[in-house]
Amino acid sequence: MKGYLVLKNGDVFPGQLLGASSATDVHGEAVFFTGMTGYQDVATDPSYRGQIVVFTYPLIGNYGISDVEQEQSEEWQPRALVMGECSSDGYHYQSKETLVSRAENAGAGVPILTDVDTRALVKRIRTSGAMEAVITTNPETVTWENVTPIEEQELVKEVSAQTTETFGSGDTHIVLVDFGHKKAMVDALCAYGAKVTVVPYDTPLSTIEALDPDGLLLSNGPGNPKQLQEQLPAIKAAIMQYPTFAICLGHQLIALAFGGDTEKLAFGHRGANQPVIDTRTGRVDMTAQNHSYVVDRASLQGTELEVTHVNVNDESIEGLAHDRLPIRSVQYHPEAHPGPSDSRHLFSSFFRMIAEEKEVNVHA
Numbered sequence: 129m130k131g132y133l134v135l136k137n138g139d140v141f142p143g144q145l146l147g148a149s150s151a152t153d154v155h156g157e158a159v160f161f162t163g164m165t166g167y168q169d170v171a172t173d174p175s176y177r178g179q180i181v182v183f184t185y186p187l188i189g190n191y192g193i194s195d196v197e198q199e200q201s202e203e204w205q206p207r208a209l210v211m212g213e214c215s216s217d218g219y220h221y222q223s224k225e226t227l228v229s230r231a232e233n234a235g236a237g238v239p240i241l242t243d244v245d246t247r248a249l250v251k252r253i254r255t256s257g258a259m260e261a262v263i264t265t266n267p268e269t270v271t272w273e274n275v276t277p278i279e280e281q282e283l284v285k286e287v288s289a290q291t292t293e294t295f296g297s298g299d300t301h302i303v304l305v306d307f308g309h310k311k312a313m314v315d316a317l318c319a320y321g322a323k324v325t326v327v328p329y330d331t332p333l334s335t336i337e338a339l340d341p342d343g344l345l346l347s348n349g350p351g352n353p354k355q356l357q358e359q360l361p362a363i364k365a366a367i368m369q370y371p372t373f374a375i376c377l378g379h380q381l382i383a384l385a386f387g388g389d390t391e392k393l394a395f396g397h398r399g400a401n402q403p404v405i406d407t408r409t410g411r412v413d414m415t416a417q418n419h420s421y422v423v424d425r426a427s428l429q430g431t432e433l434e435v436t437h438v439n440v441n442d443e444s445i446e447g448l449a450h451d452r453l454p455i456r457s458v459q460y461h462p463e464a465h466p467g468p469s470d471s472r473h474l475f476s477s478f479f480r481m482i483a484e485e486k487e488v489n490v491h492a
């Protein structure tokens with residue numbers, strides 16, 4: 129069926145619609161992802177909730193869909209996927225589903241718009257910025273009334289765990305505060321010897337205390353971090369009490385909790401090759417990224433936070449450390465999925481930080 133992506137500025141990009149809910153108009157924020165692989169990880173990453181993801185790589189779906197390895201959550205998360213060409217053969221995961229069959233059977237109702245001039249579309253987003261968009265079968269009838277802008281949607285509430293769940297059986301107990309975590313994060317923690325308890329984003333401090341964690345992980349998640357303003361005092365109280373590592377949305381929340389500010393990038397960083405330098409060691413990692421917002425450097429003046437990592441391309445802030453407490457955060461994704469795992473060592477630094485803290489407490 130013929131379909132269209134209509135940008136809020138009026139530009140229309142035609143294509144072919146696949147998927148269960150192809151007849152319905154779907155609103156979202158049009159953003160682009162530059163990785164050559166990782167489409168399944170992207171399609172299931174809760175950070176993409178509310179967004180229409182345009183893939184810059186022209187051929188998507190060619191290695192198939194895995195049962196579990198690439199799956200980051202149980203649902204398809206973006207509002208829609210847009211691509212140049214959608215492969216109907218899953219080459220690597222041969223006996224499994226393909227992207228086409230997944231879209232066609234998608235109970236979640238995530239349409240895929242293929243055969244789109246994604247090059248032109250991405251150039252438009254680069255010049256005009258990430259923008260609201262609609263996937264539709266009839267561009268004439270598109271309306272922007274009664275649509276809540278993504279900044280005002282309570283997306284974390286939609287994706288956060290409803291109940292507490294425990295994974296792994298290691299000796300180090302990590303409580304993962306779930307703003308919309310990716311499964312790869314739990315897997316990475318378990319691989320380093322953790323037992324992980326995933327708790328809803330608004331879990332009170334007393335419940336966290338009752339779980340007696342060795343450390344906290346504040347996860348990634350969708351939307352504007354300022355949506356969680358009300359949670360900041362509780363987040364601050366918790367992270368001041370336990371060694372904490374925070375990723376992406378979690379990193380932004382740490383900045384906000386300590387009096388810093390965040391701002392929105394024109395079109396964000398979404399891909400698998402963002403170079404990040406550790407300003408203390410000079411080491412550069414190629415990183416997996418997926419974010420619209422960044423911590424504002426000037427806002428950190430006078431706070432207890434120090435910048436530890438910087439993006440080599442645009443000098444935006446990529447990592448923070450508390451000047452006194454064992455609190456570290458990064459804007460990028462050390463758990464990868466999709467993208468390189470160069471920065472997986474940050475998980476071992478987290479476990480080292482926890483061990484050091486235990487030492488200090490033993491001798492205190």
Ligand SMILES: NC(=O)CC[C@H](N)C(=O)O
Pocket residue numbers: 175347348349350351352353375376377378418419420421422
């Ligand atoms: N991956 C994430 O956690 C994204 C954080 C936040 N929603 C942003 O877009 O900046």
